[in-house]
Amino acid sequence: MDQDGANHKFLTDGKNLVITPRFSPVGPEITYMAFQGYKKNLEAQVYLMNLLTGTKQPLGKFKGMTYSPRFTPDGKKVIFSQTRSQGTSSLYEMDPHTHQLMQITNSIGIDTSPCHSPDGRQIVFNSDRGGKRQLYVMNSDGSQPERISFGEGIYATPVWSPRGDFIAFTKMHKGRFYIGVMRPDGSGERLLTEGFVLEGPTWAPNGRLILYTRITPSDRHGRGGTSKLYAIDLTGKIEFLLPTPGNASDGAWSPIDYR
Amino acid sequence: MKIRDLALMSALAIAVAACETGPSSTDDDSMSSGKDAYGFAAGSQEDLTVTAGDRVFYGFDMYNLTPEGEATIAREAEWLAKYPNSTVTVAGHCDERGTKEYNLGLGMRRATTHKNGLVGSGVDAGRIAVISYGKEDPIVEGSSEEAYAQNRVTIVTLN
Structure with missing residues (x-):
């Protein structure tokens, strides 16, 4: 759809559960996670879709469940989480053309939501390796992971600004959810907005506006709850709803208009 | 999802109803009759849900x-x-x-x-x-x- 919510078009047929679509920074492709089938022979894997041809294909063949995909800044690889036999999740990177797989982390917990710095040299990610969920930055080969979040509460879904100057994140504290930003070294944490359940910040290409998902509670029959896309600027002063045809989540900004 | 919830609820309702009178047959009987103590087919999902x-x-x-x-x-x-x-x-x-x-x-x-x-x-x-x-x-x-x-x-x- 357009950035004002107009001209939406459905890319998938609604038969399967599809989450976390992300654009390639260089080509007409998205990567996302989808469930195929139900209960029996269920596959939960990362897929690629060409937006011009509509062709969909799994990123590769994996032993575990794969999720949380994102393109590298050069668009040549996809970084994602894969579950291991003991239930943990580690980060991997794959070139979709050669299918060459590289293991980036070897976690005792859950490593997920990886996102490269715009220069491709570092990766910010979410991990509970130290107990509570925190944000970590490491080199793109997985070396020298360092925790950068030290405030109260727990942190998730870090995304590096395309300008490189901030990392946006979801924070959970005392039962409330927040969208915030911090410098890549963890300094200068600022919370921009709060609510019942907020998550999944994503940057506009200008690095000054953030899109996120805002969920409102539902009653005991599951009614009344909504999931909507909102945008907020870096000052936290300008915040607005993006109209969508129904409930929406996991927005992503395209580098160019492919339609 | 709704249908699944209903199926579960009916399974639980039957389990409660069966408990009031008490299971009438032993495990061995149920194996031979192909039904469990609650009337579900032995070895079925319902059997697993209510017995285990x-x-x-x-x-x-x-x-x-x-x-x-x-x-x-x-x-x-x-x-x-x-x-x-x-x-x-x-x-x-x-x-x-x-x-x-x-x-x-x-x-x-x-x-x-x-x-x-x-x-x-x-x-x-x-x-x-x-x-x-x-x-x-x-x-x-x-x-x-x-x-x-x-x-x-x-x-x-x-x-």
């Missing part, structure tokens, strides 16, 4: 077993020993108060805990597949602590 229990619950953000969870897994392992040709899928779920991606990982930790419990009770690991729905397929609708407690769960389904 198909789900294990977890605390907020937790994936360790409670004593109740361990007891359920012990009954499931016993049930699976009676039907050695059956294979199952253990699906992990989380409540809505978390982030999608982390919850996919958390659901897999829960499913793996459940699987490891079954394996520890003698079930062949090759009979058990695991999957995580994270918070994408809640069992119970609603934004209440009651609903969340039902949604922090692993469920065993016969393949």
Whole structure:
């Protein structure tokens, strides 16, 4: 759809559960996670879709469940989480053309939501390796992971600004959810907005506006709850709803208009 | 999802009704008649659900077993020993108060805990597949602590 919510078009047929679509920074492709089938022979894997041809294909063949995909800044690889036999999740990177797989982390917990710095040299990610969920930055080969979040509460879904100057994140504290930003070294944490359940910040290409998902509670029959896309600027002063045809989540900004 | 909830509720309703009069037949009788004590086909999903229990619950953000969870897994392992040709899928779920991606990982930790419990009770690991729905397929609708407690769960389904 357009950035004002107009001209939406459905890319998938609604038969399967599809989450976390992300654009390639260089080509007409998205990567996302989808469930195929139900209960029996269920596959939960990362897929690629060409937006011009509509062709969909799994990123590769994996032993575990794969999720949380994102393109590298050069668009040549996809970084994602894969579950291991003991239930943990580690980060991997794959070139979709050669299918060459590289293991980036070897976690005792859950490593997920990886996102490269715009220069491709570092990766910010979410991990509970130290107990509570925190944000970590490491080199793109997985070396020298360092925790950068030290405030109260727990942190998730870090995304590096395309300008490189901030990392946006979801924070959970005392039962409330927040969208915030911090410098890549963890300094200068600022919370921009709060609510019942907020998550999944994503940057506009200008690095000054953030899109996120805002969920409102539902009653005991599951009614009344909504999931909507909102945008907020870096000052936290300008915040607005993006109209969508129904409930929406996991927005992503395209580098160019492919339609 | 609604249909599945209804199926479960009717199974529970029948289980309660059966308890009032007490199971009338012994296990041996049920095996020979092809029905369990509650009237379900021996070896069926309903049989597993009412005689052993198909789900294990977890605390907020937790994936360790409670004593109740361990007891359920012990009954499931016993049930699976009676039907050695059956294979199952253990699906992990989380409540809505978390982030999608982390919850996919958390659901897999829960499913793996459940699987490891079954394996520890003698079930062949090759009979058990695991999957995580994270918070994408809640069992119970609603934004209440009651609903969340039902949604922090692993469920065993016969393949």
